[in-house]
Amino acid sequence: MNFMVILGALSVAFAPVFGGLIVQFSHWRMAFGVVILIASALVMFVFWGVAETRIPVVEKQKPTRILRTTLGILSSRDFLIPGIAICGTVGTTYAMSSILPFYLV
Known part of the structure; x- marks a missing residue:
């Protein structure tokens, strides 16, 4: 639980920094591409990496x-x-x- 709270707090701080770096060194549309890649990786991780908890x-x-x-x-x-x-x-x-x-x- 604490780990999730820490990640939530850090993401609010680091997301604008990483977004600014992406926009600084590439086009603003690239930020959406990075979000799509991260979301796709997370969906695949949840689909294949998280065990079933159903009783x-x-x-x-x-x-x-x-x-x-x-x-x-x-x-x-x-x-x-x-x-x-x-x-x-x-x-x-x-x-x-x-x-x-x-x-x-």
């Missing part, structure tokens, strides 16, 4: 049992009331943050 026991369960369990969870007030409250809170937070630049200008 095989879930596949052996009958679909009716899975559906019954899902409907039971969705019909439970103990699940729905906090879920709707959290969704409303997070949705309101994102809506407010998207409107915030118009208030600051």
Whole structure:
């Protein structure tokens, strides 16, 4: 987890530097080519390099049992009331943050 946070923080710092170097020594369109190459390499790595984490026991369960369990969870007030409250809170937070630049200008 810490490694992912560090990579996220460093990418914000180093991305403009590398982008500036690419634009400085080649055409600005080359930056998009580099992004395509990096994204393609990451997709291939995820496709072939990341192991499957799916639990095989879930596949052996009958679909009716899975559906019954899902409907039971969705019909439970103990699940729905906090879920709707959290969704409303997070949705309101994102809506407010998207409107915030118009208030600051």
